[in-house]
Amino acid sequence: MGLGGGWDGRPYTSEDIRHAETAIEAALAAGITAFDHADIYRYGKSEAGFGEVLARTPGLRRRIVLQGKCGIRLPDGERPGHYDLRGASIRRRVEESLVRLRTDVLDVLLLHRPDPLADPEDIAEALTSLHAQGLVRQFGVSNMSGPRIAFLQAHLDVPLVVDQLEMSLARRDWVEAGVLFDTPAGAANGFATGTLEHCAAQGIRLQAWGPLTRGSLTADPDSPVCRLVTDLAGRKGTTPQTVLLWWLQRHPAGIAPVIGTARPERIAACRDAALREPDLTHEEWYALWVAARGVPLP
CATH class of the missing domain: 3.20.20.100 (NADP-dependent oxidoreductase domain)
Structure with missing residues (x-):
C-alpha cells in the first residue's frame, strides 16, 4: 500500500520507482517473498509501480508470490465508496491488475470486503473462469467471517485458501x-x-x-x-x-x-x-x- 506515490491522480515518478525497488530489495533480504496488493492502493499506482520494477528486474517474478485483492470501489465524484463483488467487476479488476503488474497470473486473489448485494453463484462463475483460464492460481477472502466463507465455498469448486483479517x-x-x-x-x-x-478446520490460512x-x-x-x-x-x-x-x-x-x-x-x-x-x-x-x-x- 505504501508504494506508488500519493493517494491522488498524479502519476508515479522515477523517485517512486526507486522507493519501490529499495523496499522490494529490503523484503527479499529479510526473507520475505510474498507481496500483498489491492487494486485500490494509491488508485492503482502501487500495482503499476511494482509492475515497473518487475519489468526492470529479469527473474524477479519467478522468485515471489503476488497476491491481489479486489472488491472495493473508492469514492468518485458523486458516487460513494462501496463494495462490488459482481462477477463482471471481479473479472475486470483482475484483468486491470494484471496489466498494471505486468504479469500474466496472480498467485492469489482475495475478495477484499463482503458485498451484501453479491450473488454467490455470480462470484463462483467469475472465480471459476479466472482459474480455468490460468489468470489466478488460488483464491481467498479478506475481512470475512467463518459463516460467510462457508456460504461462498458452498457455491465454489475451487477452494478458498486465505482469510486476511486485522x-x-x-x-x-x-x-x-x-x-x-x-x-x-x-x-x-x-x-x-x-x-x-x-x-483451521478447512485449512484456510x-x-x-x-x-x-x-x-x-x-x-x-x-x-x-x-x-x-x-x-x-x-x-x-x-x-x-x-x-x-x-x-x-x-x-x-x-x-x-x-x-x-x-x-x-x-x-x-x-x-x-x-x-x-x-x-x-x-x-x-x-x-x-x-x-x-x-x-x-x-
Missing part, C-alpha cells in the same frame, strides 16, 4: 472472542465467534493486516506494552517489531503477518519473524496479551 496486539477481538464467551464483556466483543476454528499498528505499540517508551516488548526484544536478541509479529505467529492458527510498511529499515526490523521460529514462551505470550489489555484476564 489482527495485532492492539486489535485482539479475534483472540478474545473465545475467551470472553459467557462473560459480560463478551457481548461487546463483536468478532464472529468460530471464524478461527472454521479456518489466516493473514494479519495491520500487525504493527503503524508503530503505535512501540511509540511510548513509558507504556507497559512498549516496556515489555522492548525488554523481550533485548533478551531474545531481536527487534520490538519482531516480538509483535511473533505474538501473532505463536498462535496455533498459523497466522502470517502482512507487515504493510514500505520503509526499508522497518522491513529489515521484521527479518527475524521471517527467518526464525517465534521465540516466546507460553507465559511471555500471555504477559504481552495482559499488558495490552490493561486488565487481567477473566
Whole structure:
C-alpha cells in the first residue's frame, strides 16, 4: 500500500520507482517473498509501480508470490465508496491488475470486503473462469467471517485458501472472542465467534493486516506494552517489531503477518519473524496479551 506515490491522480515518478525497488530489495533480504496488493492502493499506482520494477528486474517474478485483492470501489465524484463483488467487476479488476503488474497470473486473489448485494453463484462463475483460464492460481477472502466463507465455498469448486483479517496486539477481538464467551464483556466483543476454528478446520490460512499498528505499540517508551516488548526484544536478541509479529505467529492458527510498511529499515526490523521460529514462551505470550489489555484476564 505504501508504494506508488500519493493517494491522488498524479502519476508515479522515477523517485517512486526507486522507493519501490529499495523496499522490494529490503523484503527479499529479510526473507520475505510474498507481496500483498489491492487494486485500490494509491488508485492503482502501487500495482503499476511494482509492475515497473518487475519489468526492470529479469527473474524477479519467478522468485515471489503476488497476491491481489479486489472488491472495493473508492469514492468518485458523486458516487460513494462501496463494495462490488459482481462477477463482471471481479473479472475486470483482475484483468486491470494484471496489466498494471505486468504479469500474466496472480498467485492469489482475495475478495477484499463482503458485498451484501453479491450473488454467490455470480462470484463462483467469475472465480471459476479466472482459474480455468490460468489468470489466478488460488483464491481467498479478506475481512470475512467463518459463516460467510462457508456460504461462498458452498457455491465454489475451487477452494478458498486465505482469510486476511486485522489482527495485532492492539486489535485482539479475534483472540478474545473465545475467551470472553459467557462473560459480560463478551457481548461487546463483536468478532464472529468460530471464524478461527472454521479456518483451521478447512485449512484456510489466516493473514494479519495491520500487525504493527503503524508503530503505535512501540511509540511510548513509558507504556507497559512498549516496556515489555522492548525488554523481550533485548533478551531474545531481536527487534520490538519482531516480538509483535511473533505474538501473532505463536498462535496455533498459523497466522502470517502482512507487515504493510514500505520503509526499508522497518522491513529489515521484521527479518527475524521471517527467518526464525517465534521465540516466546507460553507465559511471555500471555504477559504481552495482559499488558495490552490493561486488565487481567477473566
